[in-house]
Amino acid sequence: MAQRHTLTRYSLAITGVLALALTGCASGGDSGSDQNTLEKAQESGTITLAVASERPYSWVEGGEPTGATIAMHKKIFSALGIDDIKVEEVEWNSLIPGLNAGRWDVVSAGMSILPDRCEQAAFSDPEIMYTTTLAVPKGNPDDLSDLDSVKKAGDVKLAVQSGAIEEGYADDLGIGDVIKVDSATAGLEAVQSGRADAFALTAVSLNWMTKDSDDLETTGAFVQEIDGVEQIGAGATVFRKQDKELLEAYNKELAKITGDEKSYLDLVEPFGFTAENLPPADLTTEQLCAGDLG
Numbered sequence: 001m002a003q004r005h006t007l008t009r010y011s012l013a014i015t016g017v018l019a020l021a022l023t024g025c026a027s028g029g030d031s032g033s034d035q036n037t038l039e040k041a042q043e044s045g046t047i048t049l050a051v052a053s054e055r056p057y058s059w060v061e062g063g064e065p066t067g068a069t070i071a072m073h074k075k076i077f078s079a080l081g082i083d084d085i086k087v088e089e090v091e092w093n094s095l096i097p098g099l100n101a102g103r104w105d106v107v108s109a110g111m112s113i114l115p116d117r118c119e120q121a122a123f124s125d126p127e128i129m130y131t132t133t134l135a136v137p138k139g140n141p142d143d144l145s146d147l148d149s150v151k152k153a154g155d156v157k158l159a160v161q162s163g164a165i166e167e168g169y170a171d172d173l174g175i176g177d178v179i180k181v182d183s184a185t186a187g188l189e190a191v192q193s194g195r196a197d198a199f200a201l202t203a204v205s206l207n208w209m210t211k212d213s214d215d216l217e218t219t220g221a222f223v224q225e226i227d228g229v230e231q232i233g234a235g236a237t238v239f240r241k242q243d244k245e246l247l248e249a250y251n252k253e254l255a256k257i258t259g260d261e262k263s264y265l266d267l268v269e270p271f272g273f274t275a276e277n278l279p280p281a282d283l284t285t286e287q288l289c290a291g292d293l294g
Helices: 009-013 015-021 037-044 068-079 092-100 147-153 165-173 184-193 203-210 244-258 261-271 285-289
Strands: 046-051 059-061 064-066 084-089 106-112 128-130 132-137 158-161 178-181 198-202 216-218 233-239
Touching: 037 046, 037 244, 046 068, 046 092, 059 084, 064 068, 068 084, 068 106, 068 244, 068 261, 092 106, 092 233, 128 203, 132 147, 132 184, 132 203, 147 165, 147 198, 158 165, 158 184, 165 178, 165 198, 178 184, 184 198, 184 203, 184 216, 198 203, 203 216, 233 244, 244 261
Parallel strands: 046 084, 046 106, 158 178, 158 198
Antiparallel strands: 059 064, 106 233, 128 233, 132 198, 132 216
């Protein structure tokens, strides 16, 4: 299991400064250029994606980007005349700040569409439906099944990835004994070392990452309820708000994939995704940005 590259504490600390300093360049180039990000990417044939190295969504292996979202992006951007995809591996909490600071053009991490994130950036149409699971020691000694069971147990320490949707679930449920980690790998290592009793993340990720593990297992996928409302989890690609032309062109090509189950599965099934991960046609980014889960 490859450990992802991480930014230094110093570079993280100055992200906000960079975001302010580079706002003028956030459209993807020199302030003097009349080209938008889509036009510049098409002219150069190159686009830069940021990933958080969460398998099986997107990561770098042997120097080459791979994963379900990378597979979709290669097909979509190629259709737009952009064949050279460059990838930056960064910490999860740096994805959107770095995007808005102009350090990369797109976030390719299967990021959940949430109202607070929609205030910061623009999301594509839904691409991947999520369920959640817990990674626990082999044998599931605390008999956990979902986050409600973690809260009920009382003496269970839960690991969550900082900035991920599961962190919000834990906060909403009032789970007090929580440790935050900066990557999926770190979350699994916390359980392996005994620093945490369980690690919550998307089911596809944890099932993929523990499939060959001798000391970890997953508890089974679930849809978490908060105040009686099932939390609909849908991931998408993230763009700067001003990159409307790029987002519109991207969504047009994405619809050709999500509108045909075979086309969708041809791209994502090799990475453990199934037809259950295909978003329903009537689920919109606008609904999810508004928090309209009912």
